[in-house]
Amino acid sequence: MTIDQLVQTTLGGLAIGCIYSLIALGISMIIRATDILHFAQGEMLMIGSMAGLSSFWLQGMPFWLVLLAGVLGGGLVSMLVEVVVYRTLRLRRVSAINIMIATLGVSIVLQNVARLVWGSEPLRYPTLFASGGVKFAGFTVSPQLIWIVLLSGLIMGVLILFFRFTRLGIAMQAAAQDPDVAQLMGISVDRTTTYTFAISGMMAGAAGVLLGSLFFASFNMGFLTGIKAFVAATLGGLGSIAGAMIGGLIFGLIETFSGTLISTAYKDAVGMVVLIAILLFMPTGLLTRGGREV
Amino acid sequence: MRSSLIARLGVALLLAAVPLLQSNAYWVHIFSLALIGVILAFSQQLLVGMAGIVSLGQGAFYGIGAYTAASLAISFHVPFVLAIVAGGLLAGLSSLLLIPIVRLKGSSLAVATLGFAIIVHLVMLNEDWLTGGSIGMIDIPAPTLFGFSLGGEKALYYICLITAAAVFLAFDRIAHSRFGRALTAISQDEEAARASGINIAVYKSKCFLVAAIASGIAGGLYAFHSRYLNPNDFDFQKSIDILIMVVIGGIRSLPGAALGAAIVVLIPELLRASGEFRLLLFGVMVIVFAGAGSKGLSGILVDLVKYIAQHGQRWLLQKPWTARL
Amino acid sequence: MSTLLDISGLSRRFGGLVAVGDVGMEVAAGSVHGLIGPNGAGKTTMLNLISGHLASSAGKIQFDGSDITRWPVDRRARFGIRRTFQNLRLFREMTVLENIMVGMHGQTHCEIWHALLRSPQQQAEETAITERAREALDFVGLAHLADMQAGALPYGSQRLVEIARAIVARPKLLLLDEPAAGLNGAESQRMVDLIRMIRASGVTVLLVEHHMDVVMPSCDCITVLNYGRRLANGSPAEIRAHPEVIKAYLGGRLKRRAKPTQSSQPEAAHASP
Structure with a gap:
């Protein structure tokens, strides 16, 4: 591998890793707030991707509006699913296994709604970034990848600021850590849970636009990506915000490098082997304080 | 005891009569597929219903059984019964690969089995020399017994029915044994089960083993049923479908699992009329039945029958039409 | 001593x-x-x-x-070495008798294939387990509750079932x-x-x-x-x-x-x- 390839592969891995990070963050937030393993998180990515694409079709909107449409699309659908489905199930005291199955059902529904609306063929994404290469420290790199890394970093930075400095963010953290105490302090756990889903949907939606701009958008782009993001979240430590970010980056790098070095066909298998190894040898992931079981 | 025997015989007779009532070859083909699904659901019921293990990897064992049976039949002309048994055994053997992960819990274990399923699927897709790669396996010979071809849809249906019935009886016996009690105990309270002398890891591994054998046998049947294997028949989606079957039907019982399997296989067929909406409706049903709790559809039906029996009787006894006068 | x-x-x-x-x-x-x-x-x-x-x-x-x-x-x-737990740990969805039968696990040996074949050994073992479980239940004075679901019992009875489960294997x-x-x-x-x-x-x-x-x-x-x-x-x-x-x-x-x-x-x- 030449040094140029190394730079290219690393950048590609970081970009795809950022996308995993964005979804993994949502999965981690949800599992922390509700103990739900959200198999439909990947569908929020798909919805975001489709919403962004549609907004582009409608008006030929500039890139930042396409991204905003994706964010809103993912956030709205995620919130809707929480309010309509998961909250109902929680109120009915349905067991964790069944809620997990329901998230699979939600995934099937969203995929098929998307297939009805947008068809089953992969859809080409418009060129949202300047094409061609830019010179960066002597290497020619794709500006698209750099944009993805920068934008994801920006979104995650905003999220951290939100958690640290806003009343709502602090309330959400409190409710996730100890719902009973939070309730006593006058925090509505139902509401913070809804926001948790909304925010994780928004991040997945953003990830959808970014992923779409790299390849294409299709109704079934979400599920496996969601599973991989779960792997990333597990890698970093389920339920940890920083863990999800770093887990996503590491997983993106592992996947991209094994695709280049080992075999394209088995790059997903390498990811799964990493997953199983992490579960076995570091069950709490790289970055968790205390062993919290899920 | 006696009434359950009568009920079982009744169901068996009814299922045996199905190809006579609906002799359309296409539908008999689908019914056989449903019976294969029933066996898969039994294997998942043992895991999730008895031991409380959510497996998202049964599709892998199903595929291993199918490819094993098909390879043996194509390359070595092994008789179909032996090929199917070998499929079950090899699937069981490969379940031993899961031994390291059985000590994981809950969703971690579920995702690890999903990872296993994804790896197995990729092997099927990419190892051309072993599995035919993305083309799959074609020209699987029709099953024959003592020189008679059993390749007709009806004959295949009865092969599937007999196998499903045998798996049912076997699992029913397992459920009411020391092994079954130990699994149930594990699912209810692992600490108390250990304190009663049960080695959790050993029992979970055995549970995976038995379930994998059943799934492998189902795969063997599928190979002879469809006579053509495509690796995408055994992707992780299949594993998820198998889990959905059991949850829809009710995780607590074998008949519930069978009902769920029938629904998962047949409803999309019945909904063909609704065209593109069928999978959408199916997804909605998954959510609704998952929301119905661990009873599933079978539990709801039983409750309904009880309710009608109880209230119907009271209604007759009270004769509200006279009381109101 | x-x-x-x-x-x-x-x-x-x-x-x-x-x-x-x-x-x-x-x-x-x-x-x-x-x-x-x-x-x-x-x-x-x-x-x-x-x-x-x-x-x-x-x-x-x-x-x-x-x-x-x-x-x-x-x-x-x-x-x-058997134990009970401070906060009850019964197998809540099993019957009282089944709970106690699980307590016999370590003293019994029948494997899956015995159950599949309904071997005489398995039949005899099942009978013996059931009998011993009933004895243990009788010992703690709950013989009449054998077929109840364990989780449905009042608190005091659940404690006794836990004790029966612990002592059944002597x-x-x-x-x-x-x-x-x-x-x-x-x-x-x-x-x-x-x-x-x-x-x-x-x-x-x-x-x-x-x-x-x-x-x-x-x-x-x-x-x-x-x-x-x-x-x-x-x-x-x-x-x-x-x-x-x-x-x-x-x-x-x-x-x-x-x-x-x-x-x-x-x-x-x-x-x-």
Whole structure:
């Protein structure tokens, strides 16, 4: 591998890793707030991707509006699913296994709604970034990848600021850590849970636009990506915000490098082997304080 | 005891009569597929219903059984019964690969089995020399017994029915044994089960083993049923479908699992009329039945029958039409 | 009497906190041995170390001639150490009888294929298990509840089912973790009788309990823990008169007076000798 390839592969891995990070963050937030393993998180990515694409079709909107449409699309659908489905199930005291199955059902529904609306063929994404290469420290790199890394970093930075400095963010953290105490302090756990889903949907939606701009958008782009993001979240430590970010980056790098070095066909298998190894040898992931079981 | 025997015989007779009532070859083909699904659901019921293990990897064992049976039949002309048994055994053997992960819990274990399923699927897709790669396996010979071809849809249906019935009886016996009690105990309270002398890891591994054998046998049947294997028949989606079957039907019982399997296989067929909406409706049903709790559809039906029996009787006894006068 | 359980230098640390520190203790075969101490003294930790639910940080546990310090829970259970739990751990969705049948697991051997073939051996074993389970249920006085769902029973009965599940396999040592918690006076008295019956049937009992009206009449020997250390060891009469013990309990009571909590007051009342 030449040094140029190394730079290219690393950048590609970081970009795809950022996308995993964005979804993994949502999965981690949800599992922390509700103990739900959200198999439909990947569908929020798909919805975001489709919403962004549609907004582009409608008006030929500039890139930042396409991204905003994706964010809103993912956030709205995620919130809707929480309010309509998961909250109902929680109120009915349905067991964790069944809620997990329901998230699979939600995934099937969203995929098929998307297939009805947008068809089953992969859809080409418009060129949202300047094409061609830019010179960066002597290497020619794709500006698209750099944009993805920068934008994801920006979104995650905003999220951290939100958690640290806003009343709502602090309330959400409190409710996730100890719902009973939070309730006593006058925090509505139902509401913070809804926001948790909304925010994780928004991040997945953003990830959808970014992923779409790299390849294409299709109704079934979400599920496996969601599973991989779960792997990333597990890698970093389920339920940890920083863990999800770093887990996503590491997983993106592992996947991209094994695709280049080992075999394209088995790059997903390498990811799964990493997953199983992490579960076995570091069950709490790289970055968790205390062993919290899920 | 006696009434359950009568009920079982009744169901068996009814299922045996199905190809006579609906002799359309296409539908008999689908019914056989449903019976294969029933066996898969039994294997998942043992895991999730008895031991409380959510497996998202049964599709892998199903595929291993199918490819094993098909390879043996194509390359070595092994008789179909032996090929199917070998499929079950090899699937069981490969379940031993899961031994390291059985000590994981809950969703971690579920995702690890999903990872296993994804790896197995990729092997099927990419190892051309072993599995035919993305083309799959074609020209699987029709099953024959003592020189008679059993390749007709009806004959295949009865092969599937007999196998499903045998798996049912076997699992029913397992459920009411020391092994079954130990699994149930594990699912209810692992600490108390250990304190009663049960080695959790050993029992979970055995549970995976038995379930994998059943799934492998189902795969063997599928190979002879469809006579053509495509690796995408055994992707992780299949594993998820198998889990959905059991949850829809009710995780607590074998008949519930069978009902769920029938629904998962047949409803999309019945909904063909609704065209593109069928999978959408199916997804909605998954959510609704998952929301119905661990009873599933079978539990709801039983409750309904009880309710009608109880209230119907009271209604007759009270004769509200006279009381109101 | 010979020593059944011989513990020496047993310690368990949680991070920097020493829950049990360098505790030694001998339990004589055939006795009822009490383990008492104020809240947070490390009694339940001790019990978990003996049953194997917690791994020890240091020390040695010798049981019936074997060093079991590193054995996992299930192996200890099969070897003859059974327990109940402070907060009930029944198999809630199984019937009462099935719960107790699970208790026979370590004493039975039939494998899956026996069940598949319904071998005579399996049939005989099932009959024997059922019989033994009914006997155990009868022993604790709940024969009439055999087919009830365990989770549906009232609290007191659930405790008894747990005890039946633990003794059905005729263990060498029974660990009881606060069996009288939540029981009223009459029920506590019946618990004392039951503990005596268990002892009479040849099972050694290690009893962790707050209620002194249960501990004092049923124990042959008592070990007192305080802040994870062994404070005293002796007969109930000796313990009652032991100045250190009185101080530990009174001190505890005075502290609690200053900051009363609901749960500690009745306990302090029980503790006063």
